[in-house]
Amino acid sequence: MAFLKRRWPAPPRVGVVLGSGLGRVADELRDAKKVPYQAIPHFARPTVDGHAGTLHLGLWRKVPVAVLQGRLHVYEGYTPDEVVFPMRVLGLAGIKTLVLTCAAGGIASTATPGSLMIFADHLNLQGLNPLAGSHDERWGPRFPDMTQAYDAALRRVALRVARKQGLHCFAGVYAALLGPSYETPAEIRSLQRLGADAVGMSTVPEVIVARQMGMRVLAVAAITNRAAGLAAKPLSHQEVLAAGARAARSLTGLLRAVVPAIA
Ligand code: HPA
Numbered sequence: 250m251a252f253l254k255r256r257w258p259a260p261p262r263v264g265v266v267l268g269s270g271l272g273r274v275a276d277e278l279r280d281a282k283k284v285p286y287q288a289i290p291h292f293a294r295p296t297v298d299g300h301a302g303t304l305h306l307g308l309w310r311k312v313p314v315a316v317l318q319g320r321l322h323v324y325e326g327y328t329p330d331e332v333v334f335p336m337r338v339l340g341l342a343g344i345k346t347l348v349l350t351c352a353a354g355g356i357a358s359t360a361t362p363g364s365l366m367i368f369a370d371h372l373n374l375q376g377l378n379p380l381a382g383s384h385d386e387r388w389g390p391r392f393p394d395m396t397q398a399y400d401a402a403l404r405r406v407a408l409r410v411a412r413k414q415g416l417h418c419f420a421g422v423y424a425a426l427l428g429p430s431y432e433t434p435a436e437i438r439s440l441q442r443l444g445a446d447a448v449g450m451s452t453v454p455e456v457i458v459a460r461q462m463g464m465r466v467l468a469v470a471a472i473t474n475r476a477a478g479l480a481a482k483p484l485s486h487q488e489v490l491a492a493g494a495r496a497a498r499s500l501t502g503l504l505r506a507v508v509p510a511i512a
Contacts, residue, residue: 357446379457
């Protein structure tokens with residue numbers, strides 16, 4: 250923490266995590282100090298294309314923010330503890346509001362490429378929980394409540410701003426799978442029956458830890474593709490990144506208005 254305190258212009262109020270292909274959102278910050286993850290004690294470094302691995306400390310429309318450009322995934326071989334470590338750092342930094350973004354495949358009929366989904370709830374199907382293992386009370390309760398994992402007031406703000414900006418945006422349920430292979434069409438059909446509106450390979454571990462620490466969470470998925478079997482063509486990471494880059498524009502516009510409203 251001492252390492253970061255020496256580098257931030259003001260204590261950050263909002264934490265932002267940028268998902269696959271969404272890194273450009275960080276260009277919005279003013280006078281940002283850019284700290285590579287390698288330089289930060291105990292931080293792991295992302296290995297995936299489209300995830301830079303830089304912490305930006307700066308002002309976004311006058312709000313002091315900490316933006317994590319590049320996230321860690323369990324499928325990269327990191328332990329769940331390593332994946333969530335940056336969230337714990339943000340929590341210790343005093344951040345009470347966390348905005349998580351990710352790319353996701355669309356399952357609901359409204360979840361078309363280029364649309365944005367605000368998380369209403371999730372299905373943790375990664376087979377992992379970052380809180381499993383020995384418990385350290387300093388992080389929060391052993392059995393955190395997940396009834397309101399996603400803050401209803403933050404969701405309303407995001408949906409209202411999106412409507413004003415004319416974005417295709419809806420609230421829905423995110424299913425987190427381990428990856429890194431994409432799903433089969435049979436898996437997507439079963440996720441549909443379980444109530445999933447979108448599918449991805451991230452975000453949920455961070456949410457669990459943030460909730461344990463008592464942070465309010467807003468999560469937004471940029472829908473980059475129709476999920477497996479719902480479109481005629483096979484999926485590719487390159488296509489996900491390209492669609493992510495296009496969605497980054499709507500996402501940037503959304504967050505530019507949402508971050509000052511929720512800080
Ligand atoms: N499945 C899982 N993760 C994803 C997808 C998908 O279709 N698109 C972007 N991330």
